[in-house]
Amino acid sequence: MTSDTTGLPVLVIGAGPIGLAAAAHLLERGLEPLVLEAGPSAATAVREWAHVRLFSPWAEVVDPAAEELLAPTGWTRPDADAYPTGGEWVARYLQPLADVLDECVRYDARVTGVARAGRDRIVDADREQQPFTVHVTRADGREERLLARAVVDASGTWATPNPLGADGLPALGERVAADRISYRVPDLRDPAVRARYAGKRTAVVGTGASAFTALAALADLAQDAPDTHAVWVLRRGLTGSTYGGGTADQLPARGALGLAAKQAVEDGHATALTGFRTAAVERATDGTLTLVAEDGTRTEELDEVIVLTGLRPDLSFLTELRLALDDRLQAPVALAPLIDPNQHSCGTVYPHGARELSHPEQDVHLVGTKSYGRAPTFLALTGYEQVRSVAAALAGDHEAAARVELTLPETGVCGGAGLYDEPTQDQGQDGGCCSVPASPRLITLGTPTTGSSCTPDNRC
Incomplete structure (x- = not known):
């Protein structure tokens, strides 16, 4: 050669x-x-x-x-x-x-x-x-x-979404229930997709822009199909930073997206289940699903599940190359400390x-x-x-x-996503770092405003 x-x-x-x-x-x-x-x-x-x-x-x-x-x-x-x-x-x-x-x-x-x-x-x-x-x-x-x-x-990472399981592996029963589980923000303009969720009880798992968008879409759908209801499943407690940077975000549309979810309290089209880390999916004879947490907590019966827990890289075709990747993020080792959500806001x-x-x-x-x-x-x-x-x-x-030829907009969020078990002081409503103990609890949400601006799983 x-x-x-x-x-x-x-x-x-x-x-x-x-x-x-x-x-x-x-x-x-x-x-x-x-x-x-x-x-x-x-x-x-x-x-x-x-x-x-x-x-x-x-x-x-x-x-x-x-x-x-x-x-x-x-x-x-x-x-x-x-x-x-x-x-x-x-x-x-x-x-x-x-x-x-x-x-x-x-x-x-x-x-x-x-x-x-x-x-x-x-x-x-x-x-x-x-x-x-x-x-x-x-x-x-x-x-x-x-x-x-x-x-x-x-x-990119679009083709490899993270699974439902909180441990990074597919939850038990997740593959068997694949026909009732989606890993994308639903396009409710499509009549077939709209029919899939209309009048149904749907779990939305995740805390990023995609989850906010899905919640807003389902709440909007509930205006036409009143029995439509969303269960927002969060692995952490519900905090100020859950909703992003709010008015402190230098990308206003990104901040507004979180604020829409935060302010959605009027009509009760969604409930939030916090501190819930999914371990299994159980399927009843009528096809309905139940999510089971690692501590044994169970959701009510669900018709559909939308998993929006992020994405991961496909490294399978690079195995013969000598790559230096961080052992947690699977990002280049010199870049990883700059983007590690365990340490700081993942937006700045x-x-x-x-x-x-x-x-x-x-x-x-x-x-x-x-x-x-x-x-x-x-x-x-x-x-x-x-x-x-x-x-x-x-x-x-x-x-x-x-040479550096770029200044990036800040999110207005402090605190690291990886610290969800650590309670810290509340630092305000516009994206503070507060955290609450992550024991499971239900919180009523309403209809977020429509017309949200975001990209899937906080990308772009």
Whole structure:
């Protein structure tokens, strides 16, 4: 196998927002990108949550290098202060960008393995001189092997949602009840989906933006179908910080989303079950479900369960690479302390780039939501800064790679999500750090305001 990487492309895994931005930055640096997308079109994952509105405005979800590529086509940036849905993000930005990058993108191309050519992860000899070999499976089952000078993994985490079980594993009975369990925010504009939840009792498990959105949607549905009711299942106690940063959040739409849940007390369309850590799902003969907590506490009978407990990275195709990942978050070790929800708010992250995203395997970078591992609250701005820095590093411009060109908005939330058993002093109603003992208790909620702005599981 030749060790000459001259003329080989930089392989980008994933044609989502960050993968397409990476291609734009690589082209700007005079490098050849090759983007492999497992789905049949650009931004396949975003299309699956097209009905959800982002909590970042247009000004923060368009990459500068991508905009330069689009400008000659007559493309114009949408209103900077408006908040797009996922579908609008695709139609008005991501698809046009993919069209410009057309020759650089291959669809229906799923990456199944990445390694050094002729070297498994054990072999040291001449390792860094070898190109990367990338194994790809096409939609028709054909397999191929490609060579690359570097690998930028922007494949995201959408395809691997966290399970219902509080220990990180599927709850007992979760797989058996799969037909009654969803891991996505329901699109209640779809008549079939609307019928699934109308007049039903649905558990919503999770505390992020997706859970807020699902609660708001179900409460709105209850206006037309009065028997519709939600049970909000939280692993922690209900605190000020449960609802996010409120008015202190520098992304107003993100703060408003939490406030909508907090202020939903009027009609009693939901109850909150706090301190509930699911261990099992029991199914009755009539098909209804009961969630059972680790301490034996049981919910009332449920018709449906919506699990919105976050996402995790798929590392299965990277096993032959030497990655340095944090043992808790599965994020790069230099990045993990900056985003660890056990230590601080998961919304305020120092800008970072190639240095924090590097691994012992030279010229491999995990970017976008994949770089966050299991940590939540990823902003598109963060990903755009990541790929700007990575492209500069791969082009040899280490000064530009190390330069910080981003200021991130703060969430207004203090305290760490990982400290949910630790009672602390109440620090106010707009996203304070207070916590209450996490013993199970029910709290009445009402109808959140509609028109919430968010992205699934606090991402983007």
